[in-house]
Amino acid sequence: MDEDAFRAFYERTARGVWAYLARITSDRQLADDLLQEAFYRFLRANANYETEAHRRHSLYRIATNLALDARRRSIIRSASIYGGAEIETLPSGDQPGAADRRADLTRAMSRLKPKEQAMLWLAYGEGASHSEIAAVLGLSPTSLKNMLFRARRRLAALLRGGPDGSVR
Amino acid sequence: MKRLECRFESEVFRAVFQGRWPGRADPDLAAHVAHCAICSDIVTVAGAIEESREETAAPPAIPNSGLVWWMAQRRARLEAAEIAARPIQAAQAIALVCAAILFCAYSGAVVSRFVAALARLSPDKGDLDIAARLSAAASLLAGHAGLALAAAAVLLLVPAAAYLAIGRD
Numbered sequence: 168m169d170e171d172a173f174r175a176f177y178e179r180t181a182r183g184v185w186a187y188l189a190r191i192t193s194d195r196q197l198a199d200d201l202l203q204e205a206f207y208r209f210l211r212a213n214a215n216y217e218t219e220a221h222r223r224h225s226l227y228r229i230a231t232n233l234a235l236d237a238r239r240r241s242i243i244r245s246a247s248i249y250g251g252a253e254i255e256t257l258p259s260g261d262q263p264g265a266a267d268r269r270a271d272l273t274r275a276m277s278r279l280k281p282k283e284q285a286m287l288w289l290a291y292g293e294g295a296s297h298s299e300i301a302a303v304l305g306l307s308p309t310s311l312k313n314m315l316f317r318a319r320r321r322l323a324a325l326l327r328g329g330p331d332g333s334v335r
Numbered sequence: 336m337k338r339l340e341c342r343f344e345s346e347v348f349r350a351v352f353q354g355r356w357p358g359r360a361d362p363d364l365a366a367h368v369a370h371c372a373i374c375s376d377i378v379t380v381a382g383a384i385e386e387s388r389e390e391t392a393a394p395p396a397i398p399n400s401g402l403v404w405w406m407a408q409r410r411a412r413l414e415a416a417e418i419a420a421r422p423i424q425a426a427q428a429i430a431l432v433c434a435a436i437l438f439c440a441y442s443g444a445v446v447s448r449f450v451a452a453l454a455r456l457s458p459d460k461g462d463l464d465i466a467a468r469l470s471a472a473a474s475l476l477a478g479h480a481g482l483a484l485a486a487a488a489v490l491l492l493v494p495a496a497a498y499l500a501i502g503r504d
Contacts, residue, residue, distance in 0.1 A: 174400040181397050186388060203398065207407045272383040291381040292388055294352055316339040316373075323376035326383055 168210065177206060180223060183293060184230050190292065191234045191284045193277060201237065205230040220299070227293075227303045231285050238281050275325035283318035290315060341373040351381040431496050438489055449475070 168176070184205060188198035208229050216222040276284050286304060289295040295303070301311040341347075347368060350356040356378060357365060368374040452475045476483075 170401075170404050173404055177400040177403060181400070181403075185397055190387070199396075203403060203406070206403055207410060210404075210407045211411060272387050275383075287380060288384065291348065291352075291377075291384040294348070312339050319376050319380050322383075323379040326379050 168213070173210065176222065180226060181206070184226060187227065187285075187288055187293065188230055188234055190276065190288045191231075191281060192237060193273065197237060201230065201233045205233055208233075224299060224302045227289065227295075228305070231303055234285070235281050271326060275322055278325055279318060279322060283314065283321075286311065286315050287318055287322060290319075338373065341371055343367055343371065343374055344377055347374045347377050348381050351378060351385055354385075356382065427496065427499060431493070434489070434496075435493075438485060441485065445481070 181202065185198055185202045188201045188205075189195050192198055192201065205226060209226050212225070212229075214225065216225065276287075279287070282304060286300050289300045289303060290297075297308055297311055297315070300306075300315070301308045304311070306314070343364065346364060347356075350360045350364065368378055452471070
């Protein structure tokens with residue numbers, strides 16, 4: 168990939184990848200570092216991709232692996248990007264603002280497994296198809312459907328203020 | 336068997352993703368969502384994520400693409416140079432060890448002869464005159480010049496070789 172192609176690809180994808188990393192690591196600083204590492208590894212792989220979609224999948228797969236490795240190494244600070252720590256249900260009747268709702272999402276997401284967070288963000292933040300998500304996360308499309316259903320059900324329950332987000 | 340998908344879920348997601356939900360959504364779709372647990376979950380989750388995207392869509396400072404390219408190229412060059420230097424460093428270290436072994440073997444053999452020759456020049460050998468002693472000393476030096484040169488070379492070259500082999504990192 169030459170410089171012009173890389174720069175165009177970077178401009179198209181960097182913000183989305185950063186948002187994805189920030190969401191699944193819950194750490195903006197780490198997302199900054201992982202973003203550069205992801206693009207470096209992507210360049211170093213120097214692979215030929217048939218389509219833009221394949222190229223994006225590869226980049227997201229690298230970003231996902233980096234984020235999951237970082238979590239495994241427990242280098243993620245416990246504080247979230249909004250400073251939230253524990254899940255709290257908003258008081259009933261409260262009319263939370265946008266910042267509160269975002270904080271709710273962060274706290275609810277933090278109750279999910281890293282892979283669940285990744286698949287939900289890819290599906291509903293990036294608009295990726297099931298096959299694309301399966302390719303990025305290294306899952307079979309059939310398993311993905313099941314896992315995505317359960318993760319979505321659990322997150323929705325948490326966002327609605329369910330006590331533990333258990334599937335009902 | 337539990338339903339995992341709904342045929343309207345893509346449509347519901349698109350409505351949320353494109354900001355048409357709930358105000359500009361198709362009323363039939365809205366009516367469906369009210370009775371479909373799957374689509375209702377999608378509205379909740381996709382809506383929350385869409386709102387969150389506004390926050391994460393504005394990261395504090397995404398590095399410039401040119402800078403990222405330059406840093407990646409620089410790092411790739413450094414890594415390539417490091418990988419290329421590994422066999423050279425290994426060869427240098429092996430050469431150093433071989434040189435040290437050869438020197439020890441050579442000096443071990445030569446030093447014993449040197450000591451024996453030196454013993455012949457000792458003052459208690461009263462049967463030798465001054466001329467004979469000088470002649471013996473000269474032949475001793477000439478015979479072991481190789482040893483002296485090798486010792487000097489090792490003393491000078493070993494630190495330099497060690498620096499070249501391991502010091503530059």
